[in-house]
Amino acid sequence: MATKSRSTGTAVVLLDMLNRYEHDQADELAATVANALDGVRTLLDRAHEAGTPVVYVNDNHGDWNSSSEELSKQALAGRHPELVAPILPRDGDSFVIKARHNGFYETPLEYLLGQMSVDRIVFAGQVTEQCVLYSALDAYVRHFRPVIAVDAVAAIHEDLAEAALRMMERNMGAELTGAAEVALSETGDGTEEGPRCG
Numbered sequence: 001m002a003t004k005s006r007s008t009g010t011a012v013v014l015l016d017m018l019n020r021y022e023h024d025q026a027d028e029l030a031a032t033v034a035n036a037l038d039g040v041r042t043l044l045d046r047a048h049e050a051g052t053p054v055v056y057v058n059d060n061h062g063d064w065n066s067s068s069e070e071l072s073k074q075a076l077a078g079r080h081p082e083l084v085a086p087i088l089p090r091d092g093d094s095f096v097i098k099a100r101h102n103g104f105y106e107t108p109l110e111y112l113l114g115q116m117s118v119d120r121i122v123f124a125g126q127v128t129e130q131c132v133l134y135s136a137l138d139a140y141v142r143h144f145r146p147v148i149a150v151d152a153v154a155a156i157h158e159d160l161a162e163a164a165l166r167m168m169e170r171n172m173g174a175e176l177t178g179a180a181e182v183a184l185s186e187t188g189d190g191t192e193e194g195p196r197c198g
Contacts, residue, residue, distance in 0.1 A: 008117070008119055008120075009053075009116060009117045009118045009119065009120070010052055010118065010120040010121075010122060010147075010183070010184055010185065011052065011053040011054070011055055011113055011116055011118040011120075011121055011122070012043060012044070012047045012052060012053070012054045012055070012121075012122045012124065012184070013055045013057055013103065013109075013121050013122070013123050013124070013125075013135070014040070014044070014054065014055070014056050014057070014087070014124050014125045015057050015058070015103060015123065015124070015125030015126060015131045015132055015135060016057070016058055016059055016125050016126050016127070016131055017033075017040065017056070017058070017083075017084070017087050017125050017126065018056070018058045018068075018071045018072055018074075018075040018084060018088075019033075019075055019078065019080075019083070019084070019126070020061075020074055020075055020077070020078030020079065021078050021079040021080045021083070022078055022079055025156050026079065028156050029126060029127065029154060029155075029156050030079070030080050030083060032126075032154040032155050032156070032158075033080075033083050033126060033154040034083060035154070036124075036126075036151060036152055036153060036154040037083060037086060037087070038151075039124070039149060039151035039152035039153075039178070039179040040087050040124055040125070040149075040152045040179070041086055041087060042152070042179040042180050043122070043124050043149050043152045043179035043182070044087060044090075046179070046180070046182075046184055047122075047184055048090065050184045050185055052184040052185065053094065053116050053118065054089075054090075054092075054093045054094070055093070055094040055095070055096060055109070055112065055113070056068060056089050056093060056094070056095045056096070057095075057096045057097075057098055057103040057107070057109060057125075057135070058071055058095070058096075058097060058098065059097075059098055059099065060097045060098070060099060061074075066097065067095075068089050068095040072084070072088050072089065094112060096108060096109050096112065101130050101131045101134045101135075102131070102134040102135055102138050103131065103134075103135035103138070104135060104138040104139065104142065105138070110142055113144070118144070119143070119144055119145060120144065120145040120147060121136075121139050121144050121145070121146055121147065122147040122148075122149055122182055122184070123135060123136055123139075123146060123147065123148050123149065123153070124148075124149045124152035124153055124179070125152070125153060125154070126153065126154040126155075127154065127155055127156055127161075128153045128154065128155040128160075128161035128164050128165065129155055129156070129157060129160035129161045129163070129164040130156075132148065132153050132164070133164040133167070133168065136148065136168050136172060136174060137168075137172060140172040140173070140174070145173070145175075146168060146172055146173075146174040146175075147174065147175040147176075147177065147182060148165060148168055148174055148175070148176050148177075149177065149178065149179045149182055150165065150176050150177065150178060151178050151179050152179045
């Protein structure tokens with residue numbers, strides 16, 4: 001039986017940045033998103049310049065008829081349009097709707113990344129200690145190599161976010177790096193793994 005060759009491409013996955021900021025703890029989150037916005041913009045600009053795929057993965061807020069255009073419009077009409085306008089999806093970006101904290105749960109994200117020949121995912125967006133953590137863990141379980149752009153993620157609870165970053169680095173072998181430094185055209189054999197349980 002022929003063995004499928006291992007993919008060695010990189011993609012940027014941006015989590016939940018199309019946000020109306022009308023939920024509990026939205027004020028705390030908006031403040032940290034404002035601090036992360038330059039990092040997100042830097043990462044997106046570099047990805048587009050390098051031809052690296054960009055995938056927006058966004059909560060649908062219970063609206064199963066939503067699209068990237070509709071969610072963008074709703075977010076721009078929310079409480080903090082200044083946090084949305086600079087990072088709207090561009091032509092050629094992919095878009096995946098999710099309903100839970102994990103970007104892979106019941107979504108086509110894994111299939112999409114496979115079609116792109118991706119094995120390395122640079123995560124950015126919100127929330128570090130929730131959706132970023134859970135999505136990175138599922139990426140690792142599915143044999144993707146997670147990278148966290150630490151200045152392009154936003155948190156609600158700083159202490160939990162710091163713990164989440166340590167967990168991702170220690171338990172998943174995640175690379176922690178800045179948006180301006182992360183390699184976006186890296187190739188390799190993808191064999192490096194973090195520690196296993198047990």
